[in-house]
Amino acid sequence: MNDAPLMSVRGLTVDFPLGRGGLFGKPQMLRAVRGVDFDLAPGRTLGLVGESGSGKTTTAMAAIRLAPASGGQVMFDGADLMALTPGQMRQHRRHLQVIFQDPYSSLNPRDRVGAIVREPLDLMDVGDPAGRAVRVEELFTLVGLRRDQMALFPHQFSGGQRQRISIARALATNPRLIVCDEPVSALDVAIQAQILNLLRRLQGEFGLSYLFISHDLGVVQFICDDIAVMYLGEIVEMADRPTLFSRPRHPYTAVLLEAAPSLARRKSQGYRRQGIVKGDPPSPLNLPPGCAFASRCPQAQDRCRAEKPALRDTGAGKVACHFPL
């Protein structure tokens, strides 16, 4: 990463209260994100990958202050986001947008889609009403929808078209960064390809940065420049795309790559998976003292169970493992 980062996250920590342990007990806390650091350069895409519950969504939401962090710092475009007043945060909001996985529940079913796309412009007072109308038409064309569709309601669109509407809405205020949380996971492969190509084209056109969450490594390889692998609320490996895919250093990254489906693995050739990872991750409420991956790691040794590995530079990236591959 050579450019000065657009977003720089240090020590990001997020806790969720979990009710009380007994009548007078202290409220129990679930630490969902545990000291995450990353930089996102302008015009680049950082992928967050990892199993369900590893903290991808929570990390991204806390980084753009849509969820409260309990610690850490987020510098965005020169501003310390955590230190801003709500009024100041509003000024930055237009540069930070989100696209969610579910194109069904993230669009208000009672609003016409033209109004849905215009809403952020209204909320953030961007331009005058005539200018906003022109902008909405422009956005529809940009994402491959027709202007005559602006008066329709969300249910009159297919899943892929609804995702285009979400993208148009996210682009409305000319943001600099868009969080894409599993934006194609709910779509059929053919539609997924349409949306992925669109996201890449828009990035090139507007110099957008994406924080891109996905559990599909094929998708991640296609769209991301840099990848952070998360396990139980921490980044365990981070590298640029060629490095991560050609030479994974963390045993968990290797296991994820091994588990991903691929056309080259044929039943007809007697394919059997090599290093399959056993079981589920441990509960985030009951973390082991050493490496969080030790209970499932094929390489685990005594030291792993006693001493927690720090995220260290490898020259080509970063890895948190005592015995990197």
Place this chain on the structure above:
Amino acid sequence: MADPLMSLRDLRVEFDTRHGRVTALSGISLDVMPGETLGIVGESGCGKSITALAMMGLVPNPPGHVTGGQILFQGEDITRAKPRRLRRLRGREIAMIFQEPMTSLNPVFTVGDQIAEAILLHQDVSRAQAEKQVVDLLATVGIPEPARRAKAYPHELSGGMRQRVMIAMAISCRPKLLIADEPTTALDVTVQAQIFDLMRDIQREFGVAIVLITHDMGAIAEMTDRVAVMYAGRIIEQGTSDQILDNPLHPYTRGLIGCIPVLGREAGDAASLPPLAEIPGIVPPLHLLGDGCAFAERCALADDYCRAVRPPLEEKGHPVACHHAGQGVPA
């Protein structure tokens, strides 16, 4: 060659909808051989799940109707079977697992009780014997501490463990045919890998034939011997998995393969990967299907003949339904 275990012969299924009668499946013919894995692949709405439900004699009625053809299980036409006979087949011979195991498990009973119930319904054993079988089955499907987990409620298990429980229940009566409708779509890739390994082990151990429904060509490659590709309620291409993956002839099949961002270590090296191949547009709704090829409005090779005349499924190396099969850019 052995006799097929399950055969669909020219099957037709229609639904009553607010657009009138629509044809959800049309002229579906396929065989599942004993011990093999047949894949069914296609975008959502193409008729994969209805095909699976038909094999179980479970087409929802109303609004669905089997209006033509035969569903033969070991030669017996189950479209004519009595409900009692069907229930027996479903418990003992044919079993099914679904995408979201949570919805198929009862939240207020322990998983052990639910598996035991399935065993007691179909086998002549005592409660104690059934409970012993439950623990063995949970161990077979790779659940750690099976005796303890048997006492867990569904919500106390992870998604992967719930799917293992469903598989345990499905194999409890040693079925000959296991139908798996997108069994791993809701799961992480690591867990999907575990479930696929389990399905392969079970197939090797019990010789069960598997019908795997998926939209994932990677799953087809790794799991299946043969594949049927469906589009808008018809089979549009069929062959061995290698034929379909290495030499697809139908433009839709080529599109499905070309649009996947394939994971490959070589691909990681390029500075920027080329755009994905796209299949433009979407699957047409059933009530708008015309006389011509249903894929025509999304197909780069479509001509007036395609739009007017539906291509039949014909042998062109392997069966494919396209007037211009094998032409244009290969996948």
